[in-house]
Amino acid sequence: MKTWSETLEPTDFTATYKVSRMLYEERSSHQHVMLFENAIMGRVLVLDGIVQTTEKDEFIYHEMIVHVPVLAHGAARRVLIIGGGDGGALEELFKHQSIEHATLVDIDHKVIELSQRFLGTICGQAFADPRLDLVIADGRKFVSETEAHYDIVIVDSPDPIGPGAALFTTDFYRDCRRCLTPGGVLVTQNGVPFTQSEELRDSMTALKSIFADARCYLTNVPSYIGGTLALGWATDDDKLWQTPVEDLQDRFEHSAIATRYYTPALQSASFALPGFITELIVSC
Secondary structure (H helix, E strand, C coil): CCEEEEECCCCCCEEEEECCEEEEEEECCCCEEEEEEECCCEEEEEECCEEEEECCCHHHHHHHHHHHHHHHHCCCCEEEEEECCCCHHHHHHCCCCCCCEEEEEECCHHHHHHHHHHCHHHHCCHHHCCCEEEEECCHHHHHHHCCCCEEEEEEECCCCCHHHHHHHCHHHHHHHHHHEEEEEEEEEECCCCCCCHHHHHHHHHHHHCCCCEEEEEEEECCCCCCCEEEEEEEECCCCHHHCCHHHHHHHHHHHCCCCCCCCHHHHHHHCCCCHHHHHHHHCC
């Protein structure tokens, strides 16, 4: 049986998958795209040699990157997703009937096309939802030019290599802040601190220079090499991350959404950081 190995940048840490069936492998106009099946993880989407999502554990990442900001905000109506071409974040977002509009901006139409074709268990019918405005464009360029405003901006990006590198710059974060409504929140994918400490540190340094409150919260996604994943959190409302769990529970119950990983209690706990991560970002 063929195997494929992912090597985490900038380390020499490698994870190897047995490939039950190769579904797609080609270079798009922006990046190398691969999709294969694995007996344990199901269908696996890989961009430029890095696993982006798997059928087995996608629910963890997508529930935490979406429901944490939506339920903390409490009144979000308009959401911008940068990246997220697999549709998983979009599918979770549209569980909230209170969401009136979502714009998803992804640079690579091939990823969206493959996700609709092969990853229906992840994206569901999200791309057909009438609340969606789908934009095929460079997310960095989009936020620098748009005049629209959003209650939440979610940066569902790959790591800062290839086309994703532009989504980790100070200028990009500054433009995201300009796109937010008062009290809005930006959430970002910031890698695994244990093996990618520079990614989190550099992002926190940039975010703290722009927002009144910048921090991170944590989740655990088995297919992301190195353990606990950090999700960046930035807003000018420094009390938003401390939304009482009772309020989160009320909003969660009122939303009537079903989750497999997310709970209001877990949301509150996810902002509690281990010592080595606190040390990493405290001086940013």
